[in-house]
Amino acid sequence: MRNVQPEVFLVSRPQIDYDAVAAYLREVSGERWLEHLDRGHLDDAQNLAEFAGKLCYRAWEPGLNPNVVKVRTDQRKYLENILSQAHGSVLEHATFGFVLHNVSRVLTHELVRHRPGTAISQESLRFVRLNDIPFWFPDWATADPELMARATALLEQLEEFQRWMAGHFGLDTEGIPFGEKKHKTSFMRRFAPDGVATGLLWTANIRTLRHTIEARTDPGAEEEIRLLFGKIGELMRAEAPALFGDYTVTDGAWIPRWRKV
Numbered sequence: 248m249r250n251v252q253p254e255v256f257l258v259s260r261p262q263i264d265y266d267a268v269a270a271y272l273r274e275v276s277g278e279r280w281l282e283h284l285d286r287g288h289l290d291d292a293q294n295l296a297e298f299a300g301k302l303c304y305r306a307w308e309p310g311l312n313p314n315v316v317k318v319r320t321d322q323r324k325y326l327e328n329i330l331s332q333a334h335g336s337v338l339e340h341a342t343f344g345f346v347l348h349n350v351s352r353v354l355t356h357e358l359v360r361h362r363p364g365t366a367i368s369q370e371s372l373r374f375v376r377l378n379d380i381p382f383w384f385p386d387w388a389t390a391d392p393e394l395m396a397r398a399t400a401l402l403e404q405l406e407e408f409q410r411w412m413a414g415h416f417g418l419d420t421e422g423i424p425f426g427e428k429k430h431k432t433s434f435m436r437r438f439a440p441d442g443v444a445t446g447l448l449w450t451a452n453i454r455t456l457r458h459t460i461e462a463r464t465d466p467g468a469e470e471e472i473r474l475l476f477g478k479i480g481e482l483m484r485a486e487a488p489a490l491f492g493d494y495t496v497t498d499g500a501w502i503p504r505w506r507k508v
């Protein structure tokens with residue numbers, strides 16, 4: 248048994264092609280909008296959300312659309328208005344990819360219930376040998392010696408059974424067809440505990456992120472997913488403060504000022 252810690256790696260974020268945006272804006276006489284933008288490597292998500300919102304009304308500057316006589320030039324205020332108006336579709340253009348590493352199948356079962364705005368690629372346990380089971384124990388569990396002794400013994404027994412099956416099925420015998428190996432390792436994973444640590448790439452747009460951070464840090468949510476979504480909340484607040492700065496965090500629960508955009 249290998250004691251592991253759940254981790255989050257933010258591996259992808261949106262990137263704007265400002266030349267292409269400028270070319271479009273010249274078409275609609277809106278290129279002055281670009282002048283007030285910050286263009287650091289962390290600005291693209293917020294800029295993309297503002298771009299999507301302003302495109303809806305051609306609100307690049309006053310007068311371009313005769314119905315729009317005033318435009319917000321302060322991005323923080325503009326995006327706050329988007330959140331307060333629940334104009335959430337403009338947030339769907341910006342997606343972020345997270346590797347959730349050393350997370351249990353308990354967590355992944357719950358995570359996949361969130362469907363709109365996500366993409367998932369999960370490690371296949373059809374190909375993994377489970378003779379050294381990676382497993383996370385929360386601190387309160389590691390502080391309980393009898394629980395740890397019994398849990399470790401049980402996991403070691405499962406590992407021993409995995410090794411026995413691998414020998415019994417002759418999985419390491421020279422020339423065993425790949426298909427046969429896959430068939431048997433797929434059977435063997437049925438004896439893995441739900442707590443076995445695995446991993447996935449989870450990509451979500453900002454609208455989905457706002458909702459799942461709230462739902463999965465709720466005090467009623469499971470402790471591992473709360474821990475992970477607390478980390479995702481921290482990452483997103485640093486990535487896009489104008490879109491994640493309205494949360495207050497109380498006892499690990501992320502509560503947004505603007506709910507369900």
Ligand SMILES: Cc1cc2nc3c(=O)[nH]c(=O)nc-3n(C[C@H](O)[C@H](O)[C@H](O)COP(=O)(O)OP(=O)(O)OC[C@H]3O[C@@H](n4cnc5c(N)ncnc54)[C@H](O)[C@@H]3O)c2cc1C
Binds near residue numbers: 360361362468
């Ligand atoms: C604390 C907690 C405990 C839970 N316990 C259980 C449990 O015991 N058993 C269980 O089965 N599940 C449980 N769940 C999962 C829960 O029932 C939902 O499946 C999960 O939270 C995803 O739903 P969502 O509303 O967040 O939808 P998401 O998939 O995240 O979608 C976001 C929003 O889009 C809209 N939407 C999405 N899909 C549809 C649709 N098909 N039709 C209309 N609108 C849609 C809804 O407004 C939805 O809220 C639990 C969730 C939490 C947070």
